Amino acid sequence: MAVTKKSKPSTYFSLGADIHDTKAPAGPIDKKWQARQLQAKLVNPANRRKLTVIIVGTGLAGAAAGATLGEAGYNVHSFCYQDSPRRAHSIAAQGGINAAKNYRNDNDSVHRLFYDTVKGGDYRARETNVYRLAEISAGIIDQCVAQGVPFAREYGGLLDTRSFGGVQVQRTFYARGQTGQQLLIGAYQALERQVAAGTVTMHSRHDMMEVIVHNGKARGIVTRDLISGKIEAWYADAVVLASGGYGNVFFLSTNAMGSNVTAAWRAHRKGAYMANPCYTQIHPTCIPVQGDHQSKLTLMSESLRNDGRIWVPKDPADAEKDPRQIPEEDRDYYLERIYPSFGNLVPRDIASRQAKYMCDDGRGVGPLISEVTQEGVSQQRRRGVYLDFADAIARLGKAAVEKLYGNLFDMYAQITGEDPYATPMRIYPAVHYVMGGLWVDYDLMSSIPGLYVAGEANFSDHGANRLGASALMQGLGDGYFVLPNTINDYLADGPFEKIDDATPAAVEALEAAKARVDRLLAVDGTRTVDSFHREVGAIMWEYCGMERTEEGLQIAIEKIRALREEFWTNVKVPGTGVDFNQALERAGRVIDFIDLAELMCIDALNRRESCGGHFRRESQTEDGEALRHDDEFAYVAAWEYAGDGEAPILHMEPLNYEAIELKQRSYK
Amino acid sequence: MKITLKVWRQANKDAKGSMKTYRLDDVSEDMSFLEMLDMLNEDLTTKGGEPVAFDSDCREGICGMCGVVIKGSAHGRYESPIATTTCQLHMRYFADGAVIEVEPWRAGAFPVVKDLVVDRSAFDRIIQAGGFISANTGSAPEAHSTPAPKHLADRAFDNACCIGCGACVAACPNGSGMLFTAAKITHLANLPQGQPERHSRVKAMVAAHDGVGFGGCQNVGECAAVCPKKVPLESIAQLNRDLFASLFKSV
């Protein structure tokens, strides 16, 4: 369908030419991937070891890609900031991984998984990429089982599956509440096997600081060795970024302490477009904030929504009552009431926003939290709703509930000091995942030739909202099956001309990295790095969180700009650059978050519609649901960096739906 | 709460370290142990001091990045009523006025990098020796072609849940990494897919374990006692059985 361009350049950005994916072949959607695999140029196995690929990140996407490219015989250099590749934040995923296996005989199919993902993404994803993801999903499970991933099994020895938020089939494979851990350990072991085989060289505790772009092609990276502080360049024929998501821009999120945007942001500054940065997923089932000292939020897998029932007291006066003393008729099971056919299993964005509304309405539970509203009013609100297992325990027995969710219940008890078997849990939404990320084409190549982006770091498959259990599928899909079949098309033209530390592009990148470290240390102000991180996080949560407005976003942009000023004049980074210096690591990440935050707000400001995780107060239906404007906004917003202090440039990629009809989402 | 901390400070791997004393007056019971250390670091930074280096990432007990010895026990296991990682240990388990010693993992195979941070790459080298199933991408058969008995899959899981934090090594008087090694052996040995390499794996991993500087196992059992994921001590018996059996196989 045609997009009429209503996005006018403003003082915040300027408008560039449209962009398009040029790699997905023409033809029916179910033949495209096969056709692309046939078309892609191949690299002779004997030539592969002469080709070097750098992979930044060892999460599901990076470890899977590293192992697979290593097996294929390429010379792989793999980087992560943790002390071991096994610790990438994919490890924290709990709930499960989707695959269109139809083991349940419940009418599941590739097409249904494709349809659910596009619909779940509120029709803001690129159809071709999503179809391919659904197509390769079944092979991911086969691969993981072959590696020894201990998925949950039934007594007959076959794999068990369950249903997960937003869908009506049982296609989610899981490993107790630790699916991400088991999948990652599988990929990590495959990666270590290649380290032993000599095809992969692992560089742990290395922070990527710059991309080296020579003659228009990505040819390497600059890293800082986190132990010695040594800044060093690495060269390759292609670079893959699999550096995860940037949810930590909100300070409080379910991401790891070190999760960052730096790798992606540095690439963005070198010419990689950043797509849909404002699409953030706020997960409905997290443990609520307890106090000011909190460093992160903890997710409770949304598989809990299969058996737990969500409610708040009908009367705000009951907020402090023992929930067990509140009779049925005084409880509002609001999701079951508003969405009778999906009930507690509505998609994440809907579940999150409804929880916010209940608490805005004064019916939240738990401790009072001080906050400042978008209108600048200081207030105290309870930010929590109940997730109640009393019915499930009565129906299935405590032992069965313990078997299904035991580790989650333990985690809850450990953090809150309350016993969830006896009293309902309290939950509240928290930032969890970003659908936005670097723009890539069908081959997963960014707008910089030779720079590929995989996993959560790209924007590829989830549109404006991601369905549960789809990120693990995408990360492994990208790493095991997509990249290894597309990157050869590019590498077939290599090896490229040799470059080294004297090549101007490398000199420039090395100097930029060194200058940045010096600049961060030189400010020597009075405020800690963390205090800046908390402040940018608070701005983003209030103005660019679950509900966004024209006015609020403009205020946010002003606040962010002022914060950046203050950062560069008043941050205090103790220690030196030639040492293990964690404050310095964080300082680099925080300033990139501040820069990203501004772009996120500009993107959110431009998108004057509500879609998926992006809810604009001005754009809702009469009953308060997200209202899309397909005539104006059925496009991917791909942002080009235009220089420090310059307005970014918006490139639009129109979204064409051929296999699926655009519909207003409804879960009623 | 008021807390007195005695923290191991060591500038780098070659420097001599020592315990330094710090006081915090405003610790909340709801803080995690690491949030308490964050507070100390904010305080040190604003006063012009150098913050204490310590590792953490997920802060939800699953990545295995955190880990320090607290009042003499790995992850503060003996301060907590349940198995825990350092990041999941909460201040509510300490008394107001408590004096808490905080030290890095101490083991020959885990040299100190700085303060409370150690180098655990020896674990990766044990995995490289054989802690995997050789299954190249794309070569996998349909997942249901080989059913795995549930009780064995469950046992595999009970070992696969190891997070590689190194508490077992830190707690062992011999600095042995046998529980870590046994967890991987037992995980893979209980799955049908793990059988072809079962005997070569155990030999290679045990040899790597000894080669990278871990001490021998004398069945003290402290490792399993502090394990945040409750990897069972019996797994070491499984390792020994497999190792014995492998002696009679030409692998």
Ligand SMILES: Cc1cc2nc3c(=O)[nH]c(=O)nc-3n(C[C@H](O)[C@H](O)[C@H](O)COP(=O)(O)OP(=O)(O)OC[C@H]3O[C@@H](n4cnc5c(N)ncnc54)[C@H](O)[C@@H]3O)c2cc1C
């Ligand atoms: C708590 C939680 C639960 C989740 N549960 C589910 C679930 O049940 N199902 C599901 O499908 N999805 C889930 N997700 C989402 C999913 O886990 C992630 O989107 C996915 O694992 C991301 O994988 P990745 O490989 O892209 O990145 P990550 O696993 O985050 O890995 C990033 C890698 O990049 C490296 N890196 C980053 N920056 C740099 C740098 N500057 N220099 C060097 N290296 C760098 C890191 O060291 C790391 O190795 C969950 C996410 C969270 C946070």
Ligand code: FES
């Ligand atoms: S920080 Fe990940 S286990 Fe503690």
